[in-house]
Amino acid sequence: MSHSKIYLSPPHMTGNEQKYIKEAFDSNWIAPVGRNIDLFEQDIAHYVGAKGAVAVSSGTAAIHLALSLLGVQKGDTVFCSSLTFVASANPILYQSAEPVLIDSEPETWNMSPQALERALLDAKNEGKLPKAIIVVHLYGQPAKMDEIMNMSEAYGVPVIEDAAESLGSTYGRQMTGSIGKFGVFSFNGNKIITTSGGGALVSDDLEALDRARFLATQARDPAIHYQHSQLGFNYRLSNILAGIGRAQMEVIEERVQKRKEVFSIYKRALSDYVYFQCNNQSEKSLCRENRWLTAFTFVESEEPLEIIEHLREENIEARPIWKPLHLQPLFEKYKYYSHSASENVSEEIFRSGLCLPSGSNLSKEDQGEVINALLKNLRKESFIEEIV
Numbered sequence: 001m002s003h004s005k006i007y008l009s010p011p012h013m014t015g016n017e018q019k020y021i022k023e024a025f026d027s028n029w030i031a032p033v034g035r036n037i038d039l040f041e042q043d044i045a046h047y048v049g050a051k052g053a054v055a056v057s058s059g060t061a062a063i064h065l066a067l068s069l070l071g072v073q074k075g076d077t078v079f080c081s082s083l084t085f086v087a088s089a090n091p092i093l094y095q096s097a098e099p100v101l102i103d104s105e106p107e108t109w110n111m112s113p114q115a116l117e118r119a120l121l122d123a124k125n126e127g128k129l130p131k132a133i134i135v136v137h138l139y140g141q142p143a144k145m146d147e148i149m150n151m152s153e154a155y156g157v158p159v160i161e162d163a164a165e166s167l168g169s170t171y172g173r174q175m176t177g178s179i180g181k182f183g184v185f186s187f188n189g190n191k192i193i194t195t196s197g198g199g200a201l202v203s204d205d206l207e208a209l210d211r212a213r214f215l216a217t218q219a220r221d222p223a224i225h226y227q228h229s230q231l232g233f234n235y236r237l238s239n240i241l242a243g244i245g246r247a248q249m250e251v252i253e254e255r256v257q258k259r260k261e262v263f264s265i266y267k268r269a270l271s272d273y274v275y276f277q278c279n280n281q282s283e284k285s286l287c288r289e290n291r292w293l294t295a296f297t298f299v300e301s302e303e304p305l306e307i308i309e310h311l312r313e314e315n316i317e318a319r320p321i322w323k324p325l326h327l328q329p330l331f332e333k334y335k336y337y338s339h340s341a342s343e344n345v346s347e348e349i350f351r352s353g354l355c356l357p358s359g360s361n362l363s364k365e366d367q368g369e370v371i372n373a374l375l376k377n378l379r380k381e382s383f384i385e386e387i388v
Contacts, residue, residue, distance in 0.1 A: 003369050008317045009190040009293060012361040014251050020243030032217070034239030036246055041200070043249040048167075048175040050183065050202040052209045055237040055245070056216055059164040059186030059199035063134065064091035065212045065235065066160045066182040066201060072097050072131045079119060081111045081136040081143075081162070082324040082336060083346035088136050088162045089325055100130065101326045103339040104346040108278045109295075110143035111135050112345065113151070115337040120155050133159050137166035137176045138322075139355070140192070140259075140292035141278050145171045145179050152180070160184065164199070167192055168256035168290040177202055192255050192292050192360070193248035195241040256290045258360040262367060263291040266356060269371045273299055273378055274354075295321060297352040304354045307377050314373040321353030 024030055037055050045053040056062050072078060074096035080089045082101040092099045100119060105112040116133070123129045133152060135143050152159045159180030163169075166176040167185050177183025182205075187198040201212055214220075219232025237245075248255075267276055274296035278289065298304070304320050311318045324346040326336035339345040357370055 003315060003366060006316045006357050006362070006366045006370060007359065008319055008355065008357050009359050010361065011189045011194045011196070012255065012359060014247045016247040016250065017244045020246045021240055024239045024243050029239045032236035032238055034242070036239045036242035037237060040237075040242040040245045040249070043246060044185070044200050045202060047249065047252065048183065048185075048202055049178045051204040052206050053200050053202045054209050054212045054216065055242055056199050056201060056235045057237055058087075058197060058235075059162070059184050059188070060087040060091060061216070061233065061235040062182075062184040062186075062199045062201040063088065063160065063162065064094055064233070065215055066184065067091050067095050067097070067132060068215055069182070069208050069212060070132050070158060070160075076131045077123070077128065078132045078134060079116065079130045079157075080134040080325070081138070082326045083109060083138060083322055083349060084136040084162065084325065085164075085322055086325065086328065086330070087164070088134055089331065092134075097131070099325070099331060099334050101324075101331065101334060101336040103324075103337060103344060104138075104349065105144070105339055106343075106345050108141050108143055109138050109345075109349055110141060111148060112337075112339040113144055113147035115339050116148065116151060119335075119337045120151055120157070124155065129155055130157055132181075133157055134162055135159055135180065136162040136164075137169060139277060139295045140166045140169050140290035142166065142169050142171040142176050142287045142289065149179060158182075164188075165191065165292045166290055168252055168288075170286075170288040172286055178204075181205070182208075187245060187248070192259065192290055193245070193252055195237065195245040195248070198237045198241050198245065255360045256288075259291040259358055260289070262358050262360075262362055263289075263294045265364070265367055266294045266371070270296070270374070273375075275299060291358065293355045293358045295353060295355045297321075297349055298354070302352070302378070304352065307354065307374070310377045311370075311373055314369070316370055316373055317357060319355045321350050321355065323350055 041053040076097040161180040161183045163177035164186035183202040187195040216235035219230040221227040
């Protein structure tokens with residue numbers, strides 16, 4: 001083994017972050033208020049085509065705020081994609097509400113409109129429609145938003161887009177995160193851009209965003225003393241971290257293009273052996289996927305966990321697909337709607353899926369090492385000479 005560890009999706013700094021961090025220190029605005037926050041919020045809103053944005057401590061916090069703004073409380077239900085990271089649904093429990101988990105469809109791996117329609121019809125017949133639908137754009141792949149938004153309008157249920165993994169992806173002419181009532185982004189260290197930790201809530205409803213800022217700063221009443229009439233949260237982003245975000249937003253298009261190039265090389269090398277997430281969606285619906293992570297399932301009956309272990313021995317980090325929430329001990333008691341009576345699509349993807357290193361700073365040499373290591377485990381020919 002001649003190479004250093006190849007990570008799944010490491011942070012990728014521009015070199016310009018220090019300028020904005022220094023600006024925060026020089027002005028002594030290092031708390032969750034300041035020029036960096038204001039400008040970072042403007043950058044995010046402008047980029048995604050929303051009227052406003054609120055920078056917060058995490059994507060999870062942004063989802064929590066969105067649910068709070070929609071009045072979700074004990075006794076309510078919220079529909080949520082099942083094939084996702086736990087952070088998509090945890091805020092439903094924060095509000096003492098009940099999640100209803102919706103399976104994936106096989107093309108995008110995102111929320112199945114077919115399953116969603118059955119769930120909404122059942123809820124209507126029971127006289128208890130959900131307060132919100134949380135749709136996840138998994139691994140940067142846009143969900144089928146036309147069908148989902150049509151149902152949202154027909155049933156009067158607002159959509160929260162969990163676009164934590166999809167900054168830079170588009171659906172038609174709109175950026176993911178700007179289609180539903182609220183959009184949520186994450187700037188965790190492994191995301192397409194990072195503030196080390198952080199997130200954002202975006203919307204065209206500026207009044208709601210003003211309330212989100214109020215709730216995110218402990219819901220402090222406008223009084224000279226510290227007075228609180230409502231429950232609030234400590235969710236605002238640091239002015240220092242927002243400075244990192246400003247520098248990262250300057251290169252967001254470069255980061256998207258690089259990850260798409262990484263995906264293209266994997267696709268050229270591995271298409272005979274794996275099924276990539278949504279091979280043809282972009283051609284059919286004018287989507288642009290940011291390809292945050294290259295994700296696929298195996299053509300043959302491979303064991304992803306065994307291959308992950310083999311790659312680890314080669315100093316390469318790979319990960320399984322998210323374990324569906326309806327299979328998690330925390331959520332197994334809640335209602336779940338499969339794609340069809342005979343298909344649990346998210347379970348099939350989980351059992352046969354894998355994510356490969358996809359960072360925007362992944363060199364072609366390192367990507368060749370990843371491909372060779374994978375092909376060796378699949379007992380296929382080497383590919384490295386073709387891409388380096």
